[in-house]
Amino acid sequence: MQISGVSLAALAVPSILVGCGSSQTQTNSGTNTASGKKEFVIGVIGAMTGPSAQLGNNAKYGVTIAADEINAKGGINGATIRLVVYDDEADPTKSLNLARQLVTKDKIDAFIGPVNTTCAKALQPYLNQNKIIHMNGGCTGADLINEKQFPYTFRTHINDREQAIFMVERAVKKGYQKIAMVHDSSALGTGAKADMEAAFKQLGKQPVADCTYNVGDVDMLPAAQKIKDAKCDSALFFTLATDGARIAKALEKIDYLPPKVDLHGYTCLGQPAYKDLAGTAAEGSLCNTPTKCAYKAGEQPPARQLALAKAMEDKFGPNATNEVIFATALAFYDCVGVLKQGIESAKSFESDKVKTAIEAISSYDGANSNYKFAPDKHDGNERSQISVTVVTKSNKGMFQLAD
Numbered sequence: 001m002q003i004s005g006v007s008l009a010a011l012a013v014p015s016i017l018v019g020c021g022s023s024q025t026q027t028n029s030g031t032n033t034a035s036g037k038k039e040f041v042i043g044v045i046g047a048m049t050g051p052s053a054q055l056g057n058n059a060k061y062g063v064t065i066a067a068d069e070i071n072a073k074g075g076i077n078g079a080t081i082r083l084v085v086y087d088d089e090a091d092p093t094k095s096l097n098l099a100r101q102l103v104t105k106d107k108i109d110a111f112i113g114p115v116n117t118t119c120a121k122a123l124q125p126y127l128n129q130n131k132i133i134h135m136n137g138g139c140t141g142a143d144l145i146n147e148k149q150f151p152y153t154f155r156t157h158i159n160d161r162e163q164a165i166f167m168v169e170r171a172v173k174k175g176y177q178k179i180a181m182v183h184d185s186s187a188l189g190t191g192a193k194a195d196m197e198a199a200f201k202q203l204g205k206q207p208v209a210d211c212t213y214n215v216g217d218v219d220m221l222p223a224a225q226k227i228k229d230a231k232c233d234s235a236l237f238f239t240l241a242t243d244g245a246r247i248a249k250a251l252e253k254i255d256y257l258p259p260k261v262d263l264h265g266y267t268c269l270g271q272p273a274y275k276d277l278a279g280t281a282a283e284g285s286l287c288n289t290p291t292k293c294a295y296k297a298g299e300q301p302p303a304r305q306l307a308l309a310k311a312m313e314d315k316f317g318p319n320a321t322n323e324v325i326f327a328t329a330l331a332f333y334d335c336v337g338v339l340k341q342g343i344e345s346a347k348s349f350e351s352d353k354v355k356t357a358i359e360a361i362s363s364y365d366g367a368n369s370n371y372k373f374a375p376d377k378h379d380g381n382e383r384s385q386i387s388v389t390v391v392t393k394s395n396k397g398m399f400q401l402a403d
Contacts, residue, residue, distance in 0.1 A: 043102035062332030137332035164195035192238035224250035237265035245277035258284030326397025
């Protein structure tokens with residue numbers, strides 16, 4: 001495995017470079033048959049350093065554990081998976097340049113990543129032009145999946161639109177009357193705002209406060225004060241972990257935390273940085289979590305997910321599950337599994353055949369969620385797979401159910 005060109009021998013699966021992800025992928029033997037291919041090269045790009053490093057680890061940890069498991073059982077149709085991982089530092093320009101390197105130099109057969117939506121928008125057209133099967137395990141922008149524009153891109157992670165609808169419907173069903181939308185001014189935040197507003201309109205309701213801020217704002221008191229001044233009984237957070245923590249700390253300063261207001265965030269509120277930075281202000285905060293990665297009070301998390309948590313800790317250290325959003329790491333883990341099923345169903349490594357085979361997957365038992373794809377449905381996850389959990393009550397990266 002490589003990060004920014006630096007060899008990480010402990011994570012590498014040594015073998016020789018082969019092929020590329022075109023519709024006529026060449027194997028070591030010069031044939032296009034699955035049986036002749038010795039190696040299947042997967043490129044991975046994500047922010048492995050800087051403020052988004054925890055998100056990059058979601059990809060690195062999840063994909064590595066999946067590749068290890070599959071290789072231990074003989075690979076994919078006899079081909080060993082080799083990962084080539086690069087750090088884009090959450091820089092869209094660097095992300096695109098690294099994608100070009102993966103295709104032209106590293107000769108990848110498939111791609112998984114990246115971990116930031118702006119980076120995904122930068123590299124996704126290039127990958128699709130080159131017919132590289134692109135599995136998205138963590139970028140949640142709804143418009144990233146467009147079956148006509150990006151026919152080779154699939155996603156395992158639940159998208160923002162599904163999360164926004166879920167959050168608004170829950171707040172309304174629970175009887176909250178004064179609901180605030182809390183989001184940044186980036187593409188993530190404005191997209192989430194539009195999705196939440198559409199969900200409110202569908203239910204014949206309106207939010208009472210729209211709390212917008214700029215990514216990285218240090219002073220979040222204006223956003224917090226707006227929530228309190230509107231006497232909100234529910235605040236829906238579409239915030240990155242650091243920003244969300246600062247807003248929670250600001251709410252603590254003005255004495256307006258749960259149970260006075262229900263704080264319910266999308267998956268990024270489950271990022272360890274939120275709990276770590278918010279401290280006591282995180283008490284009572286809720287986040288969206290796949291049901292498969294949640295557990296009831298007084299019970300243990302699911303056995304399959306616990307086994308994967310152990311594998312992650314054995315590979316990356318005892319604190320590994322506290323360094324990532326574990327459920328998102330499993331969405332990346334599932335990317336490899338979906339790829340494997342597509343190849344084996346197609347009986348081919350050719351990207352057009354693999355694409356068609358993935359579109360035919362009507363039920364895939366993933367570690368993050370159950371998935372269903374179709375020619376007009378490359379978003380394999382749905383809001384029926386989401387549960388609401390308590391961010392301060394966790395076990396091996398999984399959260400306790402709140403509802």
